Amino acid sequence: MKRLTRFGLGLCVALVLAVTACTGPATETPGAPGTGSGSAAGGGTINIYLYQEPAGLFGPLAPASGPDGQVNSLIFQGLLGSDPNFELQPILAESYEISPDAKTFTFKLKPDLKWNDGEPLTSADVLFTYNAVANPKAKSAAASMFSSIVGAKEVTDGKADTVSGITAPDDHTVVVKTAEPNVGLLAQIGPILILPKHVLGEIPIGELYDNEYFRNPTVTSGPFKFVEYKTSQYVHVEANEHANPKPKLSDVYLKPMTSDVATAALGNGELDVATVSPLDLETIKGFDQIAVQEKLGAGFVRLGLNQSRDHFKDERVRQAFLYATNRADLVQKVLLGKAVVQNSDFYTPRAPEDLNEYAYDPAKAKQLLADAGWDSSREIDLMWVPGQRDRDASATIVQSQLKEVGVNVKLRQVQPSEISKIYGDKDFDMVLYGGGNYAISSDNVSVITSCDKHYPNGGNINYFCDPALDKIMKEANGTVDEAKRNELYAQAARISNEKADLFWLYSPMGLWAVNKRVQGFQAPGSQEVPFWDPASWSISGQ
Structure with a gap:
């Protein structure tokens, strides 16, 4: 982190009743037992507003999408992530270093990482993911982020299948080398969501993007695991028993709806967390059970x-x-x-x-x-x-x-x-x-x-x-x-x-309305930003 700070990167996410009838369970009363099937200690379920309907293509290959990215942040993880202060922090990585010439980036993975099916998560998964995302044949929207890495051009030109500048000396180390100094590379590839090689590794690169996995990503490494996405209703995720640390909630439902419906749902307890329009702020502040967090977003x-x-x-x-x-x-x-x-x-x-x-x-x-x-x-x-x-x-x-x-x-x-x-x-x-x-x-x-x-x-x-x-x-x-x-x-x-x-x-400004029974939620900025540290979310009294 000292090297990162020195480079400045740390400085450098009837109507209401009709909705709730089709969008998963309503918010539980404080102290009630969780309704989900997850195994988190304490358990409980919360409902979160999605400002748009997800496109439904999850993972690192699809074009950036705010609501899909928020779902991703519950079920997938990258080596690094951006915290609420817009500073890079280790997620799957235990540590990372940048060489003095900003041409070599070394990541050390945390020990004993696992996918939610119990299989180990190693540097081989990182190499598989980075090579897939860097390959234009995979239709990756982030392929250009790898262009400065040694060997990326050969992959782009079809002369190689893997990027020679991305290597794994051992199961817990990943090294990325660039042809020239690239200070911003860490912030671009560090947060890329890692995919399971043991699930996707045998799929031809040209068929990867269209694989059903990205619509039903049941094997991931995040604190929650994907259950289902019901279009225009909800995305349901439940606790991942192999996560470390384990989540404190059992289930999360993410519900797309219009902002006016979301405001009403906050008032009657159908939602626990939502971004709100400034036009609704005075109404929200009138709800005794709701606290408001404000933060200037990192986008526009x-x-x-x-x-x-x-x-x-x-x-x-x-x-x-x-x-x-x-x-x-x-x-x-x-x-x-x-x-x-x-x-x-x-x-x-x-x-x-x-x-x-x-x-x-x-x-x-x-x-x-x-x-x-x-x-x-x-x-x-x-x-x-x-x-x-x-x-x-x-x-x-x-x-x-x-x-x-x-x-x-x-x-x-x-x-x-x-x-x-x-x-x-x-x-x-x-x-x-x-x-x-x-x-x-x-x-x-x-x-x-x-x-x-x-x-x-x-x-x-x-x-x-x-x-x-x-x-x-x-x-x-x-x-x-x-x-x-x-x-x-x-x-x-x-x-x-x-x-x-x-x-x-x-x-x-990101204006986040949060039910006071929800603990650990930190406003990530404007409404499009991925959530931070969802494993720490809990319900008071549970």
């Missing part, structure tokens, strides 16, 4: 503009959209001040103070659009997954304010299961979404900006590309000196700000 809410389409390639158009939208007013009126306006891709508390704030200026927006030759008869679509009050309101506000400057926007609601195909087909103009963790390491920004990380090779779903930005990001990530690295990231933030690579809205 944005609109991705599809720059594979000619009408979004001109940065003046993207800048105009920012000027046309009163984002400060949106934060105050829709989020009641429980957010900060975002003006670059970087974690707001670390962004330089001299960024263009794109203050609301419709006249300037109109001029920029005219200069760019914007066709006022063109209709563009704004796509988003409905169900959260702040995002629903944001979509409507953006539509209205863009109309005032001559941009016609058609709202298009979609479901989570449609997202990956829409991205892959580039079948959208604008998509409103949120998330990301840009606090754990500023290099994570490269996942959504780099020219070589266009979807599906990374999280750059708006197909932006700026070689100058890529060059500075690469230089920063290869700079061991923290002060020099931070100055380079500041330069990168200024380029991001000028190019308006994304249509930034706001970085929200």
Whole structure:
């Protein structure tokens, strides 16, 4: 951890009755026996709100998805994880080191790790997982994160089956070597969820992504094990008797519903934990049994503009959209001040103070659009997954304010299961979404900006590309000196700000309502962030 700190990575997740009738058991009264089949000491069941329906493709290969990631955080584990302070902590790893030149990363696994079927979890599972995720044939959304590792290019080019720079000297050690300094690699590959080689190791790499395991991942290493996912109802997980430490709960139900229904369910005891809209905060504070935790998230809410389409390639158009939208007013009126306006891709508390704030200026927006030759008869679509009050309101506000400057926007609601195909087909103009963790390491920004990380090779779903930005990001990530690295990231933030690579809205406060009977829950930030240390959750009196 001393080496990690030195590199700065630690600095650098009738209606109500109708819902409860089909979404698993209601919350137990304090002191009641658990209803699940898990074997945790104390036991008990809690119900957690999911802000969206999961796509239902669990594990490390699928594109990032907030609700799926929250399910993953209960059943899967990586070598490392991000704690509520956005610092990397060992999970499956007992310790880790970075060489002084930031080219060798060594992980020591905890002793006696087991999968939930009792089989040992060793470095062979890590090698299997990393080689699968690094291989484009596996359709992995995270393959580009391995590009700097020695031997990764040979795998990408089809000249090798495994990455030579990832080795396991013994059952408890994994060593990763990069061709050049890569300070941010730890934050990118450390949290990757580890898969069981003894379950998946014989499956041809080209067939791995479509294997039923990822829809029904019954063999995992997390504190809970997967039981079932009933679409539009719940995901059920139960205690893993082979986990170390063992969870204190027997069962957890994760329930997708709209935010207004979630607020009512918190009030009548049908939910124990939920993120809440700022508009519902006063109502929530009126519930005697509920405590509220607040934390600024490590990501942000944005609109991705599809720059594979000619009408979004001109940065003046993207800048105009920012000027046309009163984002400060949106934060105050829709989020009641429980957010900060975002003006670059970087974690707001670390962004330089001299960024263009794109203050609301419709006249300037109109001029920029005219200069760019914007066709006022063109209709563009704004796509988003409905169900959260702040995002629903944001979509409507953006539509209205863009109309005032001559941009016609058609709202298009979609479901989570449609997202990956829409991205892959580039079948959208604008998509409103949120998330990301840009606090754990500023290099994570490269996942959504780099020219070589266009979807599906990374999280750059708006197909932006700026070689100058890529060059500075690469230089920063290869700079061991923290002060020099931070100055380079500041330069990168200024380029991001000028190019308006994304249509930034706001970085929200995570507002988590937690029933007082639930102990050990720590707000992970905004609503999309994976949960932290679910093994420690318990019910008071049990």
